[in-house]
Amino acid sequence: MPNDDHATTRLEVLTRLMRKTARQDWQAFSVLYAMTSPGLFGLILNMTNYADASEDLLQEVYIKAWRRAGRFDSNKSKVTTWLAAIARNHTIDWLRSQGTGVEKMMTSQSPEALDLAGGIDPADDTEMLDNQSGLSICIDQLSSPQRQAIFLAYLKGHSHSELVEQLGSPLGTVKSWVRRGLESLRNCLERLGDSA
Amino acid sequence: MIRLNKELRDALAAEYVLGTQTLRVRLRMARLIETDEQLADRVRWWETHLDAISDSVSPVPAPPWLWNRIENALKPAQEEESADSRGWWGNVFVWRWTTALAGALALVLALLPAPVPRPDALTAQGGVVLVLTDEDSRTAWLVSRRSANDPIKAQPLNLPVLTEEQAYELWLLPPGAAPLSVGLLDDDERTDLTLDEQLKALVEPGVGMAVSLEPPGGSPTGAPTGPIMFTGSILEL
Numbered sequence: 001m002p003n004d005d006h007a008t009t010r011l012e013v014l015t016r017l018m019r020k021t022a023r024q025d026w027q028a029f030s031v032l033y034a035m036t037s038p039g040l041f042g043l044i045l046n047m048t049n050y051a052d053a054s055e056d057l058l059q060e061v062y063i064k065a066w067r068r069a070g071r072f073d074s075n076k077s078k079v080t081t082w083l084a085a086i087a088r089n090h091t092i093d094w095l096r097s098q099g100t101g102v103e104k105m106m107t108s109q110s111p112e113a114l115d116l117a118g119g120i121d122p123a124d125d126t127e128m129l130d131n132q133s134g135l136s137i138c139i140d141q142l143s144s145p146q147r148q149a150i151f152l153a154y155l156k157g158h159s160h161s162e163l164v165e166q167l168g169s170p171l172g173t174v175k176s177w178v179r180r181g182l183e184s185l186r187n188c189l190e191r192l193g194d195s196a
Numbered sequence: 197m198i199r200l201n202k203e204l205r206d207a208l209a210a211e212y213v214l215g216t217q218t219l220r221v222r223l224r225m226a227r228l229i230e231t232d233e234q235l236a237d238r239v240r241w242w243e244t245h246l247d248a249i250s251d252s253v254s255p256v257p258a259p260p261w262l263w264n265r266i267e268n269a270l271k272p273a274q275e276e277e278s279a280d281s282r283g284w285w286g287n288v289f290v291w292r293w294t295t296a297l298a299g300a301l302a303l304v305l306a307l308l309p310a311p312v313p314r315p316d317a318l319t320a321q322g323g324v325v326l327v328l329t330d331e332d333s334r335t336a337w338l339v340s341r342r343s344a345n346d347p348i349k350a351q352p353l354n355l356p357v358l359t360e361e362q363a364y365e366l367w368l369l370p371p372g373a374a375p376l377s378v379g380l381l382d383d384d385e386r387t388d389l390t391l392d393e394q395l396k397a398l399v400e401p402g403v404g405m406a407v408s409l410e411p412p413g414g415s416p417t418g419a420p421t422g423p424i425m426f427t428g429s430i431l432e433l
Contacts, residue, residue, distance in 0.1 A: 012342060013325055016433040027431060031325065033263060038255035046253045058258055062266050076240055081247045088215065088250075089226075096219035135248045153214045154249045160216050182210040189245055 010035070014079040022069040029069075033062055036080060040087040047091045047157040057094060061087045092157045138188035146181030149174060200235065209238035213246055322346075323433035324399060328407055328426035336426040337381070337407060339366075344396060347388040348378060355383050356425075358409075364425070365414050368395060369404035380414050381407065401432035 014035060020028030040061060045054040064086050072082055139147060145167070152158050152166055163174045200208065211217055212225045229236045322344025328337040338351040350366060358364070364383055367375040376398070379389040391399070408415070409422035 012323065013340060013433060016323060020433075030263065030267075031431060033266070034327075037258045037262075039250070039253075041258040042253045042256040043250055045256055055259060055262055059262060059266050059269065063269055066270055077244065078247075081243055084247060084250050085213075085243045089222075092215040093219060093222060096222065133248050135245055150214065151249065153216050154246060155253065157215050159218060163216070178211070178214065178216055179207065182207070182214065185245070186206065186210065 011078070015074050018069065018072050018074070018079045018082075021066065022072060029066055032065075032079075036083050037062070039080065040083060043084060043087055044091050046155060047088075047095065053094070057091050058087070061090050064090065088157070095157045096159065134189050134192045135185075137192065138185050141188055142181050142184055143177075145169075146177045146184070149177040150181045150185075153178065200232070205232075205235050206238050209235060210242050213239060213242035322399075324401070324430050325433055326405060326428040326430045328405060328428040330426055337428075339405065339428070341399065344399075347390045348399070349386055349388050350381050351386045352381065352383055358383050361411060362422075363410050363412050363414060364407050365410045365420070367406045367408060367420060368398055369406055370398045371403070375406065375420055377415065377418065378405070380410075399430060401430050403430050404428070405430065 014032065017028045017032040017035070021032055037058065041054060041058050044057050044061070045051065048054050048057070061083070065083060068086070072079070077085075139150075142150070149163055149167065152163060156162075156166075158166060160171060160175055160178070163178070164171050167174060169177075208225060212222065212229075217225065229239055323340075323342055325338075325340045328339060330336055336353060336355055338353060339348060340351075341348050348366075352364075355364075364381040366378040366381050366389070368378050369375050376395060378391065378395060379387070381387045405428055406420070406424050407426040408420035408424050410420070411422075415421050
């Protein structure tokens with residue numbers, strides 16, 4: 001069976017469900033949750049490495065999504081991108097508000113929770129991107145430290161200071177990797193005309 | 197009001213989306229995004245372009261009870277908003293079904309590949325979706341139709357293994373009428389079923405569907421002869 005066809009169906013279904021959710025259709029919202037929550041839960045769990053907190057965060061993300069559904073514009077964003085942004089922003093804010101307390105919790109996590117999170121190794125992540133995507137092409141053009149800093153920040157929700165700890169380099173160097181990496185990405189993506 | 201030049205706006209948007217800023221800066225950014233449309237555009241640009249990185253994280257089904265917590269958190273407010281127009285979906289059965297559907301679909305649809313936009317199809321009429329579950333609310337099939345003139349697509353999910361003497365048959369359950377066969381289903385890959393005009397007219401929101409276990413080639417009588425394995429109810433899209 002053609003995967004593209006299946007994927008098209010998924011996008012259509014999600015977009016329609018989102019429109020109905022914006023009209024306070026609870027049943028549509030429940031299906032939207034069913035279709036998107038595994039992706040968001042994986043994303044959140046990967047950032048927190050903490051199952052209990054991830055469950056609370058996921059709950060709060062969908063409460064926000066229900067309340068903000070009327071602001072979703074399918075001309076500006078895909079449903080999955082819109083939801084992922086809510087999930088990442090909420091989780092990053094939570095990580096920041098917890099400070100070092102989270103680090104302690106993270107180190108006491110069960111192996112099962114860490115397994116669930118997928119054990120991302122930023123060094124390997126470019127291979128997991130769609131090779132045809134503009135992002136993949138542009139990521140490949142970054143230096144290794146730039147790439148590693150950007151993946152760690154995006155997938156783990158690390159601040160500059162946490163990147164310093166992870167990468168073992170001075171703050172100024174890390175900030176430079178991030179800033180120049182993002183500039184390179186922007187220039188490359190705009191050059192490719194991939195401005196969807 | 198803070199005025200940002202183009203370069204600074206883009207740099208702030210990029211680092212906001214990446215997530216490297218302190219909480220204080222992030223909260224300030226969130227407020228700015230509400231009032232600075234150009235900044236909001238740049239944030240969306242970065243969200244759209246970096247989103248593919250998220251695909252490298254494996255989906256993880258949330259615990260089934262989490263949906264109930266969301267429901268409990270939102271339902272009182274939601275009921276107030278729609279107390280006068282709740283209609284059929286205030287029905288307990290529908291709530292149970294919805295909860296089962298949510299839990300069940302959670303196991304399923306994250307596995308589908310990345311979407312490919314096709315805006316013209318979004319305006320089509322007659323799109324439906326449903327999940328067929330077993331008596332323990334475990335998901336067995338995802339059934340969908342893009343529009344009234346498209347085939348019904350049935351995707352099997354974690355099905356029991358059939359013997360050579362068994363086959364799955366899909367039925368439409370119009371209210372007050374006998375089950376109507378929609379067709380035989382493949383148990384290990386998606387089946388596309390084109391409906392005749394009579395069946396097509398009966399695919400309506402709220403109408404039930406079911407899958408029975410039949411001999412190879414399907415029911416010999418035109419009605420289900422084996423056990424009903426999976427059931428579900430059609431949701432309009």
